[in-house]
Amino acid sequence: MPEPSPVVISSAANPEIKALRALESKKGRSEQGAFLSEGLRHVVEAVRRGWRVRRLVLSESAGSGALLREAIEGCRAGGGRVLTVTDELMTRVARRDNAQSVIAVIEQRWAPLDTVRAGPGVTWLALEGIRDPGNLGSIVRSADAFGVAGIILIGHTVDPYSTEAVRASMGSIVNVPLVRLDEHGYLDWHPGWGGRTVGTHLAASDRPESITRGPPTLLVMGNEQSGLPERIAVTCNHLVRIPMRVGADSLNLAAATAIMLFAVAAPADA
Numbered sequence: 001m002p003e004p005s006p007v008v009i010s011s012a013a014n015p016e017i018k019a020l021r022a023l024e025s026k027k028g029r030s031e032q033g034a035f036l037s038e039g040l041r042h043v044v045e046a047v048r049r050g051w052r053v054r055r056l057v058l059s060e061s062a063g064s065g066a067l068l069r070e071a072i073e074g075c076r077a078g079g080g081r082v083l084t085v086t087d088e089l090m091t092r093v094a095r096r097d098n099a100q101s102v103i104a105v106i107e108q109r110w111a112p113l114d115t116v117r118a119g120p121g122v123t124w125l126a127l128e129g130i131r132d133p134g135n136l137g138s139i140v141r142s143a144d145a146f147g148v149a150g151i152i153l154i155g156h157t158v159d160p161y162s163t164e165a166v167r168a169s170m171g172s173i174v175n176v177p178l179v180r181l182d183e184h185g186y187l188d189w190h191p192g193w194g195g196r197t198v199g200t201h202l203a204a205s206d207r208p209e210s211i212t213r214g215p216p217t218l219l220v221m222g223n224e225q226s227g228l229p230e231r232i233a234v235t236c237n238h239l240v241r242i243p244m245r246v247g248a249d250s251l252n253l254a255a256a257t258a259i260m261l262f263a264v265a266a267p268a269d270a
Helices: 015-022 026-032 040-048 066-077 087-094 133-145 163-169 183-192 253-265
Strands: 034-038 053-059 081-085 102-107 123-128 150-154 178-181 196-200 217-221 238-240
Touching (some): 015 081, 015 087, 040 102, 053 066, 066 081, 150 183
Parallel strands (some): 053 081, 150 178
16 A cells, blocks of 8 residues: 655644644634544544545554554545644644544534434433533443434534544544534424433432333433523423432533433443
8 A cells, every 4th residue: 555645744834734723613613514533443433434534644653554554545435635744743733742643534424303213212312502522522422332323412512523522522423423403493393202301300309210211212411500491391201310419519411411321221232
């Protein structure tokens, strides 16, 4: 196989690097319709899942091997370009000292609303107004682990394709379909959802273990500060409260969501 690139890029002023750095901002990601994913294993997972890799950026010390060849071939098969940069520049692009040796620019995907369908054992997750990208990425990771069919992002939820969210997802971002809706869109759509809707609420008396697994389920979780707004909570036909020690502060949203996913969606073969 020929070398990934005959020229090793060393300057941050290179147009390819500028386009790469632009993906650090929400505006840049929106304009390019792409995001950054770091790490060879995560890039190969994206290739295997059929995601289009527009650019594959390798550091000089990336080495070789079957997985790297698979990533390169997957990138080129989709019409993408493979670039090689100095280790120093890779550190600057990644903005951390322990930078990965492989970074990919991957085309974003958004699933249409009509993919959200009820079915036996199917669980969808809806998140309203999530503010913290680390929380969102961790939730995507949990959703992947528990076999969730996809995630509906309601209202002003943080960008799931931000670098922090993608990092926190540990590669799961390419395994979990994402749907975007504003609040009015969700409220208009929800009456047609064919399954039950479960949410968490401080005023609820039931506990997560009261939920039976199996029926099609939409789990709805609110944001880190205020939880579910009442206009969303009233769409739930089952509200539960996660028990905690008296005097304890609220759970981290990612932890609370993982607990609820275990209650409603733990795979039968786990």
